[in-house]
Amino acid sequence: MLQHIIQLLPQVLVDGITLGFVYAVVAIGYTMVYGILELINFAHGDIFMTGAFIGSGFLFLFISLGLMSSLPALLVFLIVIILSAMITGGMGVAIERVAYRPLRKRNAPKLIALITSIGISFILEDLVRFIAEWKTGNYIVTAPSLFNHTFTIDIHSIMPFFNNAKFQSSFIVVLVVTIIMLIGLDLFVNKTKWGMAMRAVAQDRETASLMTINVNRVISVTFFVGSALGGATGVLFMLQYGTIDPYIGFILGIKAFTAAVLGGIGNIRGAMFGGLMLGLIEMFAAANLSTLTGGLFGSEYKDVFAFIILILVLIFKPEGLFGKATIEKV
Known part of the structure; x- marks a missing residue:
């Protein structure tokens, strides 16, 4: 059993880091809004989903225009992810302005805002499905x-107790872009005037x-940044996993929220760590849960293990x- 777990460890790390970075960036959107408004924006997971569909829509558009064959893949990717991030960032600002700000002005209970975010989530799902x-x-x-x-990482020839690990070139793109986004956000929050205001x-x-x-402007900027990051992550998810649906x-939003809670809700660096930890736990469970339980539980129970x-x-x-x-002071 132990030998089997060790052999699969390199592949588990590759897959876990990829998924963990996706969770981390989405979790940051939850924790940024909560840190300022103490609101769990459950619509954030569907903004991530919308970003994935917007990105795929741009790719299909480029194919129909014949641009995919004439432009480098990296340039196409940069155009798609930037446009998707801008659109979803604008969506986040619009949602805050139309749905959350009126409630805030009326000092509505936080439960009302929470229910509103769930309603927006359903609206986005059905709207994207219809389109x-x-x-x-x-x-x-x-x-x-x-x-x-x-690509194949030849680990077995150096350390025979490990199996080789395989990954696609999209893994490198996801890894590099998410690291840039996480570092950029950390610098933005801690080194800029807007970050200080937030x-x-x-x-x-x-x-x-x-x-x-x-x-109000600071809150709008927070929604824009969080939603733009969520939309960009949706594009990365679409590139890495290929198949998307509304x-x-x-489910990914629930897991990202879990990652935010795991790291410490309201703490940006905690959300980063929580996302990575949850991704690694989930991939470890998917690869080894059947072995650890003697076949009683399969990889489909990985979510239970993580929770x-x-x-x-x-x-x-x-x-x-x-x-x-x-x-709490009383």
Whole structure:
């Protein structure tokens, strides 16, 4: 059993890191909004899904225009991911302006805003499904492939107790782009005036407004950045896994929210770590759960395994791995 687990470890790391980076970037969208508004924006997972469909739509458009054969794949990818990020960023701002800001002005209970986010999630799912079926005749879409060259890491010849690991060139793209986005976001939040304003609003919204900070504008910027990152991650997911449907945002959004809670909701670096940890746990379970349980549970139970780990962490550290315990004053 142990030998089997060790042999598969390189492939588990490759697959887990890929999925973990996807979870990490989506989790950041949840934790940014929560840090400022204390709102769980459950529509964020469907913004991620919308970004995947927008990216695939641009790829099909480029194919119909004959641009895929005349432009380098990397340039096509950059155009697609930037356009998708801008569109989903604008969607995030529009959703905040139309759905959340009126509730905030009326001091509506946070439960109302939470229910509103769930409603927006269903609207996005059905709208994307309608458009996909209208254009393609099927709501399950297989996106064109840009990076499909397969590489093999020859580990076995150096360390015989490991099997070789395989990955596609899209893995490198996902890895590089997500690292750039994570580092860029960290610098934006910690080194820029907008980032300082976001941290001030997150700490005390009323005091920040007294210090001439435009709270509504800061919230709009937060939604734009979080939604743009979510849409860009949807494009990366589409490139890596190929097949998308209007409901991928629901389960992935729940997992990304889990990653945010695992790392410490409201903590950006905690969300990064929580996403990577959840991706690695999930891939480890998918590869080894059948072996560990003697065939009783297969890889389809990987989600249960991941959530059990989450529950155990929250039992012993409810604020998450990187969160700070708060004392409620009465």
